[in-house]
Amino acid sequence: MFLKVLLVLLLGAGVAYYEVPKLQQKRELMVFSCFLLIGLIMALALVLNIPLPNPTNAIEFIFGPLVRLLYPG
Amino acid sequence: MAIEQGKISNWQALLLVSNSILASMVLITPALLTKEAGQDAWLSVLIAGLLGYLIGLFVVSLGLRFPEKNLVEYSIDLLGPWFGRAVCIIFALFFLHVNAYLVRAFSVLLITETIPDTPFSVLNILLVILVAYGVYLGLEVFSRVNEIIFPLFMLAGLIIFALAAPEMDFEQLKPYLTHSFSGILWGSLILASFYAEGSFLLMLIPSLRNPKDARRIVLPVSLILLAVISIDVVGLISLFGAQETSRMLFPTFELAKTVSLGAFVERIESLVVGLWVSSVSLKIMAFYYVSVLILAEVFKLKDYRPLVLPYAFILVVLSVIGWEDTNHVRFYLSRYYPLVAVTVMTGTTLFLYIASSFRRNDKKGGETQ
Numbered sequence: 001m002f003l004k005v006l007l008v009l010l011l012g013a014g015v016a017y018y019e020v021p022k023l024q025q026k027r028e029l030m031v032f033s034c035f036l037l038i039g040l041i042m043a044l045a046l047v048l049n050i051p052l053p054n055p056t057n058a059i060e061f062i063f064g065p066l067v068r069l070l071y072p073g
Numbered sequence: 074m075a076i077e078q079g080k081i082s083n084w085q086a087l088l089l090v091s092n093s094i095l096a097s098m099v100l101i102t103p104a105l106l107t108k109e110a111g112q113d114a115w116l117s118v119l120i121a122g123l124l125g126y127l128i129g130l131f132v133v134s135l136g137l138r139f140p141e142k143n144l145v146e147y148s149i150d151l152l153g154p155w156f157g158r159a160v161c162i163i164f165a166l167f168f169l170h171v172n173a174y175l176v177r178a179f180s181v182l183l184i185t186e187t188i189p190d191t192p193f194s195v196l197n198i199l200l201v202i203l204v205a206y207g208v209y210l211g212l213e214v215f216s217r218v219n220e221i222i223f224p225l226f227m228l229a230g231l232i233i234f235a236l237a238a239p240e241m242d243f244e245q246l247k248p249y250l251t252h253s254f255s256g257i258l259w260g261s262l263i264l265a266s267f268y269a270e271g272s273f274l275l276m277l278i279p280s281l282r283n284p285k286d287a288r289r290i291v292l293p294v295s296l297i298l299l300a301v302i303s304i305d306v307v308g309l310i311s312l313f314g315a316q317e318t319s320r321m322l323f324p325t326f327e328l329a330k331t332v333s334l335g336a337f338v339e340r341i342e343s344l345v346v347g348l349w350v351s352s353v354s355l356k357i358m359a360f361y362y363v364s365v366l367i368l369a370e371v372f373k374l375k376d377y378r379p380l381v382l383p384y385a386f387i388l389v390v391l392s393v394i395g396w397e398d399t400n401h402v403r404f405y406l407s408r409y410y411p412l413v414a415v416t417v418m419t420g421t422t423l424f425l426y427i428a429s430s431f432r433r434n435d436k437k438g439g440e441t442q
Contacts, residue, residue: 015382023379031372032379039386046390055170056395060409063416067408072109072255 004047012040076369076377077143079213080282087290089216089359090271091297092223096356097175098267099230099301100182100325100349103309105407108319110260111252112245114306117260122299124261125268128419129291132272135426138433140284144275145370151428158371160421165371167417168364169384171270173391174402174410175357176200179350180392181399182323187346197392200354205385207358208365209378212280215358226352229344230301234308236332241311263407264302266414268295272422273363322399361388 015036023029045052081089106114139147144164148157180196207215271294278284309324312331318324326349329342362377365384369377396402 012386019379019382025375027372028374028379031374032383035368035380035383036386039383039390042390043386046393052390052394054394055173055391056401056405059170059413060405063409063412066412070259070412071408072253072259 001048005044008040008043008047012036012043076366076375077212077280079211079280081213081216081277081280082282083286083290085216085220086274086277086281086287087293088223089219089277089355090274090290091294092219092226092352093273093356093359094267094271094294094298095301096226096349096352097178098264098298099305100323101178101406102264102267102302103306103324104319104321105263105403106260106306107310107315107324108407109252109263110257111319112247112310112315113250113252113257114260114310114315115246115303116250117257117264118299118303118306120258120261121264121268122295122303124265125271125298126291126295128265128268129271129295130288131419131426132274132422133278133288133291135422135429136275136278137284137287138429140287141279143279143366143370145367147429148425151425151432160424161367161371163417164421165364165367167414168273168360168367169388169391170395171414172357172360172364172388173395174406175353175360176388176392177396177402179353179357181402182326182349183346185322185399186326186342194389194393197389200350200357201385201389201392204354204357204361205381207354208362208381212277212362215355215362219355222348222351222355226348227301229348230305233329233332233341233345234304236334236338237308237312237328240331241308243307243311245311245314246307259411262411262415266411268298269414269418270360272418273360275422276363276366322403 016033019032020029023032042052044050103114106117110117139150142150145157145161148160151157152160176197177193179200180193183196184191184193207218274287278287281287305325309318309328312328313321313324321327326342326345329345330340332341333339361381361384365377365380368380368384374380396405
């Protein structure tokens with residue numbers, strides 16, 4: 001568990017180390033860090049077995065009534 | 074100003090779109106189709122071919138209204154900065170989710186067929202690293218790779234079907250038209266959802282060398298797809314029968330297993346796996362690229378490359394948590410995905426098309442464009 005968390009953080013740091021020097025504008029830095037933060041939070045939650053909201057369930061919930069209406073049989 | 078400076082020829086675009094629709098369709102859909110439509114699945118294929126051609130014409134005619142601009146630029150022009158961006162983000166998130174199921178389908182295939190003891194997250198991570206590398210290199214690079222891989226994929230498929238042909242029994246296609254028409258229609262909806270994925274061309278039209286000729290690639294793409302998928306479905310039904318095909322996970326792969334020529338050409342399914350892995354990774358590259366490019370345009374970045382690696386984290390996590398098991402992937406693909414893809418893709422395209430028609434009428438009186 002600890003090793004996996006360390007690996008995810010190292011990967012994140014590696015990505016930041018690789019990309020950040022190339023970003024000149026403040027806006028680019030902001031967008032990049034937001035995306036990296038979302039990605040890292042999701043990866044850490046996955047590694048630590050914290051349940052994440054599942055987009056597939058959301059889609060199945062939204063389209064459920066339509067599928068039940070149209071699906072034959 | 075467009076981010077992508079690279080240009081691809083129309084021939085490369087044709088092959089890229091064909092590959093991006095075909096790579097997963099040819100392996101996944103026959104089982105789903107025969108479950109819904111039984112031995113009448115060929116009729117679903119024909120209906121879907123027509124639907125796909127219409128969707129393609131429609132998508133290209135939207136793109137050709139603004140041949141110099143990509144999806145994000147003209148949806149901002151048409152719908153305003155906030156609403157236009159929201160529509161584009163829906164596009165990007167849809168392709169993110171498509172990518173997640175593709176990555177999952179890739180690891181499902183490798184685990185069930187070739188390396189059963191490997192945890193699937195390892196395969197997901199490896200594939201996403203490969204794909205992120207391809208996207209990082211840019212549109213021109215993976216379109217050129219696709220120009221080599223896709224004809225090979227087609228050739229290998231053709232040879233395998235030709236070798237399997239002596240075993241086929243076309244009596245299995247009888248009796249005709251015994252299944253309910255709604256089942257057949259649902260089958261064609263499943264296929265049409267894969268055709269609808271071709272809407273990613275909207276982001277590529279400004280990168281074509283001759284955007285004006287984009288309409289000419291629609292017919293060849295639909296004919297290639299129709300030919301391949303109908304040979305696939307008819308061959309599978311006549312080899313295994315509709316009942317048996319619908320129970321398999323990847324029937325095309327099982328077909329490759331049955332091939333034996335003389336006593337020495339056997340087990341060529343590893344060839345299929347190799348080619349399929351390369352072709353599905355090209356498919357994921359195309360969608361990954363489009364999704365990242367849309368996000369970069371939406372947030373007004375100068376380049377899409379800073380987003381590639383953070384996106385890879387999100388993609389790996391989604392592909393792992395999105396579906397509980399293989400059965401869930403299959404259930405999702407046969408029930409929900411057709412409606413999701415068709416409504417999201419054709420819905421947004423239709424919406425933009427209507428908006429652009431209004432815009433055009435406005436412009437007629439005043440300035441000319």
